Amino acid sequence: MxxxxxxxxxxxxxxxxxxTSVASFAKVVGDKIILGAAISLTGKYSSNxxxxxxxxxxxxxxxxxxxxxxxxxxxxxxxxxxxDDESNPKRAAQLAERLISQDGVEFMLGxxxxxxxxAIAPVTEKYGVPMVEANGASRxxxxxxxxxxxxxxAPANLYLDVAIDLAVEKNNGKGVxxxxxxxxxxxxxxxxxxxxxxxxxxxxxxxxxxKLPKELNDxxxxxxxxxxxxxxxxxxxxxxxxxxxxxxxxSEMKVDVPMLAMTHCDAxxxxxxxxxxxxxxLCASQWHKTLTYKDDFFKDGMTYDADFTKEFGYAxxxxxxxxxxxxxxxxxxxxxxxSFDQKKVRDALAATNMQTFYGNIKFAPxxxxxxxxxxxxxxxxxxxxxxxxxxxAPTKWASAKLIHPIPSWSKR
Amino acid sequence: MISVQACLDGILLGILFALIAYGMALQxxxxxxxxxxxxxxxILGGYIAYFMYLYGIHPAWGVIVAPVIxxxxxxxxxxxxxxxxxxxxxxxSILATFGISILFMQxxxxxxxxxxxxxxSDYGTTMLFNNNVVLPNSKIFSAFISxxxxxxxxxxxxxxxxxxxxxxxxxxxxxxxxxxxxxxxVYAATFGINAALCGVAGAxxxxxxxxxxxxxxxxxxxxxxxxxxxxxxxxxxxxxxxxGLGVFEEFADYIxxxxxxxxxxxxxxVLILIYxxxxxxxxxxxxx
Numbered sequence: 001m002x003x004x005x006x007x008x009x010x011x012x013x014x015x016x017x018x019x020t021s022v023a024s025f026a027k028v029v030g031d032k033i034i035l036g037a038a039i040s041l042t043g044k045y046s047s048n049x050x051x052x053x054x055x056x057x058x059x060x061x062x063x064x065x066x067x068x069x070x071x072x073x074x075x076x077x078x079x080x081x082x083x084d085d086e087s088n089p090k091r092a093a094q095l096a097e098r099l100i101s102q103d104g105v106e107f108m109l110g111x112x113x114x115x116x117x118x119a120i121a122p123v124t125e126k127y128g129v130p131m132v133e134a135n136g137a138s139r140x141x142x143x144x145x146x147x148x149x150x151x152x153x154a155p156a157n158l159y160l161d162v163a164i165d166l167a168v169e170k171n172n173g174k175g176v177x178x179x180x181x182x183x184x185x186x187x188x189x190x191x192x193x194x195x196x197x198x199x200x201x202x203x204x205x206x207x208x209x210x211k212l213p214k215e216l217n218d219x220x221x222x223x224x225x226x227x228x229x230x231x232x233x234x235x236x237x238x239x240x241x242x243x244x245x246x247x248x249x250x251s252e253m254k255v256d257v258p259m260l261a262m263t264h265c266d267a268x269x270x271x272x273x274x275x276x277x278x279x280x281x282l283c284a285s286q287w288h289k290t291l292t293y294k295d296d297f298f299k300d301g302m303t304y305d306a307d308f309t310k311e312f313g314y315a316x317x318x319x320x321x322x323x324x325x326x327x328x329x330x331x332x333x334x335x336x337x338x339s340f341d342q343k344k345v346r347d348a349l350a351a352t353n354m355q356t357f358y359g360n361i362k363f364a365p366x367x368x369x370x371x372x373x374x375x376x377x378x379x380x381x382x383x384x385x386x387x388x389x390x391x392x393a394p395t396k397w398a399s400a401k402l403i404h405p406i407p408s409w410s411k412r
Numbered sequence: 413m414i415s416v417q418a419c420l421d422g423i424l425l426g427i428l429f430a431l432i433a434y435g436m437a438l439q440x441x442x443x444x445x446x447x448x449x450x451x452x453x454x455i456l457g458g459y460i461a462y463f464m465y466l467y468g469i470h471p472a473w474g475v476i477v478a479p480v481i482x483x484x485x486x487x488x489x490x491x492x493x494x495x496x497x498x499x500x501x502x503x504x505s506i507l508a509t510f511g512i513s514i515l516f517m518q519x520x521x522x523x524x525x526x527x528x529x530x531x532x533s534d535y536g537t538t539m540l541f542n543n544n545v546v547l548p549n550s551k552i553f554s555a556f557i558s559x560x561x562x563x564x565x566x567x568x569x570x571x572x573x574x575x576x577x578x579x580x581x582x583x584x585x586x587x588x589x590x591x592x593x594x595x596x597x598v599y600a601a602t603f604g605i606n607a608a609l610c611g612v613a614g615a616x617x618x619x620x621x622x623x624x625x626x627x628x629x630x631x632x633x634x635x636x637x638x639x640x641x642x643x644x645x646x647x648x649x650x651x652x653x654x655x656g657l658g659v660f661e662e663f664a665d666y667i668x669x670x671x672x673x674x675x676x677x678x679x680x681x682v683l684i685l686i687y688x689x690x691x692x693x694x695x696x697x698x699x700x
Contacts, residue, residue, distance in 0.1 A: 042518070044626045046526040087526075184671065211671035217621045220421050221665035221673075224414060227546075240528040244622050248530060252537055252548035273530060 028340055032079045033069060035330070036105030038095035038120065040112050043087025048267060048319050052112045052135055054312050055323025056080060062297050062324075069331050071338055078327065085111055089119035096123040105129070106342055109326055112319070114138030114156070114187045121149050130346045132329050134322040137286075139190040142366035149367040150349050152325045152358065154374050156187050157194030159284040160235055162376050163261035164198035166282075166393050167233045170259075170404050176232035179208035179257075181222045181246070183238035191237045191263060191284075207231050212238050217245050223255050233259040240268035243283075251277035251409070258405030261376070266317050271379050271387035279381045280406040287318040287358050288375050288391050290399045297328060298357040325358035378402060417545045418662040424551040426658025428616055430651045431558040432631055433638035434565070435609035441644045442582040442602045443498050445505040449489075450635055451628030452516035453607050457482050457614020458623035459524055462531045465618075471531035474615030475557050479608035486607025490600045498599055513628065520625035531618040554616040561612050565605070566647060578602055637681050 028034070037056065040049030057080075063069065064077040081103055085092035092111055099105040100123065108124050110117050110133020117136025121144070124131040130148045137156040141149065167176045178199055182192040189211075199206055207229045210222045219242075226234055234257040236246045243264045250260065251274070265271075265283030289305040298304040304324070308316040329352055334340070337348035353362045359372035373394055380400060381387040390400035436450050447453075460481055461474025489512060497508045535549035569575035580588040581598045589595050613631075617623060638657060642649030657677060664676035 042521065044521070044526050044624070046521060048526075181670070210669060213670065213674050217627070218425065219670075221418070221662055222670060224417050224421075225666070228414065241622055241624065244528055244530055248622070249548070252550065253546045254537055254539075268528065274532070 028076065031068075031074070031076050033076045033107070033334065033340070034103075034105060035078060035080045035107050035109050036083075036096075036099035036103060037080055037109040038083050038085040038092045038099065038111050038116070040087040040116065041082075041084040043085075045087040045112050045116070048135070048317075049087070049112045051317050051319040052323045053082065054308070055134070055316070055320035056109060056327060058308060058311060058320070059297070059324035059327035063327060063331055066297060069334050071334050071340065076334075078331075080109065081105060085116060087113075087116070089116055092116045093119040093123055096120040100124070100127045100129055106340070107131075107330065107345065109323075109330075110134055110136055110151070114141065114190075115185075117141060117149075118186070121146055124148055128342055128346075130333075130342060130349055132326045132349065134326040135319055137190070138186045139193065140186060142364070142368040146367055148346055150329070150352070150363050151368050152329055152356075152361055152372075153286050153322050153369060154372055155368045156190035157197065158374050159191045159194060159263055160237065160261050161194045161198035162284070162374055162393055163233065163235065163259065163282055164195060164202060164204060166376065166402065166404075167259050168202045168204065170402075171232065175203035175205060177205050177207045177229070179222075179226050179229060179231040179234045180206060181208070181210045181212055181219060181234070181236045181238070181242075183212045183242055184214060185239075188237040188239070188242075188263075195235055212242065217241055218249075219245055220249055220253065223249055223253050226255055226257065227253070231257060233257065233261060236260070236262040237264075240264050243268040243270055244273060247274045247278045247281060254409040256406070256408045260406065265377075265379065266389065267319070271381070271389065275387060276381050276385050276412075278379045278387065279412075280403055281379045282376050282392070282402075283379070283389065284374050285318050285377055285389075286372075286374065287321045288377055288389070288397075289316075290391055291359065291375065291397050293355055293357055293359050295328060295354075295356045298324065300357050304357050321358050325356045325361065328356045329354070329361055414666065415663075416541065418666055419659055420545065420547055421551075422659030422662035423655045424547070424555045424658070425661070426655035427555040427558045427651070428613060428620070429631075429634050429638060429658060430654025431562060431609060431616075432613045433635035433642070433650050433654055434562055434647065435606035435613075436635045437639045437642065437644060437647065437650050438578075438609075439602055439606040440639060442578055443494070443505075443599055444502060445494065445498065445509065446502060446636070447606070448506060448509040448632055449513040449516055449628070450606075450610060451631030451633075452513050452520070453482060453485070453610035453628075454614040454617060454631045455623050455625065455628045456485065456516065456520060457611030458618035459520065459614070460611065461615035461618040462529055462623060465531035471533055471615065471619050472553070474531070474618065475561075475612050478611035478615040479561075480611075482611030482614075483604040483608040485611075486604035487600050489607070490603040494603055495596070495599065513632075517625050517628065524625060526625060528622050528624045529618075530622045533619045535619075548620070550620045554620050557612065557616060561609065562647075562651065565609070574598070574601055637677065640681065641684055 039053050060078045068075045068077045083095040108129050108131040112135045114136045117133050125146050132150045134152050137153050139155050139157045182188040208225050243262050261282040263284050270278040289301040291301050294300050333348040337344040361369050362371035364370045375391050376393040377389040378392045379387050380390050391397050392402040457478040460478040461471040464474050465471040497505045533550045538547045577593045577598050581595050638654045641653040665673045
């Protein structure tokens with residue numbers, strides 16, 4: 001009797017295991033296209049990980065509510081399986097493996113950050129799983145010859161070269177002197193390479209080239225050098241910590257530079273945390289709500305901003321906007337491929353040429369988006385101390401005129 | 413003028429680091445515990461000041477509130493974990509405090525989010541030597557408060573009953589116990605005082621630099637190095653080595669470049685350890 005019970009439990013366990021594995025072992029279940037994503041929901045990237053997830057979820061809801069994805073005359077809806085990669089590249093790679101080989105996912109969305117995308121890309125490549133990513137900008141991702149990786153964002157080397165061009169333009173086309181302070185991580189070093197290219201191209205001169213250690217939040221030594229050398233442009237890239245530290249110490253040490261350009265201003269909530277001290281900082285951004293790109297799902301940047309704020313209770317940073325755009329790219333590729341065959345979808349992705357509220361999207365053979373320039377906004381404050389980010393370059397989308405040179409601290 | 417600026421920057425930075433190292437030296441000397449969670453306690457203190465700032469209270473008040481809260485946090489950590497490892501070998505205590513460090517990082521990340529934050533003191537700037545040397549007042553304030561707390565602690569250790577008990581336990585725990593010192597209470601108080609010092613330092617760091625749940629480790633490493641250089645039980649040595657390291661770092665940054673800043677400090681540590689070993693081996697020969 002007891003033996004019978006054991007055999008019965010064993011058989012039922014096997015049946016349950018088999019049935020669940022069959023149910024999940026498919027890319028398309030019923031009318032659902034299941035995408036997989038390892039996202040940093042905990043750990044040091046969790047803030048931006050949540051922005052990424054919110055961006056994905058917003059697009060999934062919007063596409064599903066507006067008719068879904070039409071493939072082979074049938075309508076499908078998007079669904080995403082999420083796992084928390086704990087902001088850890090090793091964990092992210094394990095989860096990508098699990099999504100593909102255990103959950104049967106055949107199409108992936110990218111994680112947050114270049115480092116984690118670098119960890120996942122070899123796995124998706126090995127299994128031939130197309131991955132559209134929205135938060136890995138490092139140039140090294142696009143030079144490895146990956147065939148299944150597509151990034152909707154502009155690569156890191158394009159982040160701040162616009163600032164050098166702008167400074168040269170303001171200097172009547174003559175080269176400028178540039179001080180650089182970049183953190184020693186893959187992303188910031190890629191931004192640095194882009195700035196170096198721009199310096200070479202414009203006949204400018206590099207006067208300081210400091211590499212900021214990851215574990216330090218003091219850049220007083222670099223700023224003293226800046227005070228000595230008096231460069232035309234100071235360029236800083238060190239994620240949110242770098243942006244906050246730079247503004248704090250520049251204002252405390254009264255460092256006067258005609259142009260200050262940096263990355264991660266909106267992620268650092270510069271104008272909120274530093275108020276008027278952050279005024280005149282130029283910030284590289286993948287997206288801004290005032291850009292005039294349009295699509296059928298989110299209409300334009302302003303509408304996206306309003307809808308996102310209504311749904312999640314905060315204004316969308318560019319990390320959320322680009323994540324939403326990744327879903328629009330997948331939908332477009334599925335419909336053009338008219339199939340769920342991975343190779344056909346991959347080819348359709350490679351041939352993408354579309355406009356979304358986030359910007360134009362067209363992929364180079366390396367997988368990076370080559371049709372969307374970066375924008376530069378400048379922090380501008382009114383007399384009451386209320387600060388706003390206004391686009392100043394490229395001129396096509398400028399909503400305000402660049403204030404240059406930055407007034408000295410003694411005159412503020 | 414660059415060298416004056418570097419010296420002053422280094423001294424101000426060093427004094428702040430010395431305060432954290434001071435707590436570590438005290439606890440290491442008394443309990444023989446290397447606290448890997450030292451930096452995380454600092455960051456937690458920073459968040460206390462940050463939240464005061466968020467609620468409209470000036471973050472400088474954090475230097476009073478944070479140590480009080482952190483003292484009890486320290487006592488709680490001692491009662492829950494440290495008292496179980498205090499008599500074991502050093503390796504076990506390193507493992508235990510490493511675990512506490514990971515737990516604190518995750519809890520802070522869960523509770524406060526992963527954003528880098530800071531508290532603005534709006535203290536302004538002091539210009540010296542015809543505006544050629546610039547010192548943020550927040551750094552001067554931090555150094556002043558650090559020195560104040562260090563002096564108070566030295567006096568407390570010398571004059572108070574608990575201070576004497578702590579010193580007696582550090583010299584010989586068994587003898588102190590035989591003579592009626594409640595070493596359990598002394599250990600708890602020592603850990604609490606260390607956490608309180610971390611709380612002060614954290615509040616000052618939120619005013620001077622930035623804080624983030626995962627930023628604790630550099631502070632642990634730095635204070636560990638200061639204690640190694642100064643030696644245990646050598647409190648003036650901790651202050652001197654803190655300032656010395658700060659100045660050395662700033663100069664290394666100017667001369668070699670920022671990328672070699674941390675590397676040069678580690679190189680200095682290795683050289684000091686080799687020198688000490690050399691000195692010790694000479695001493696052994698003499699004893700023969």
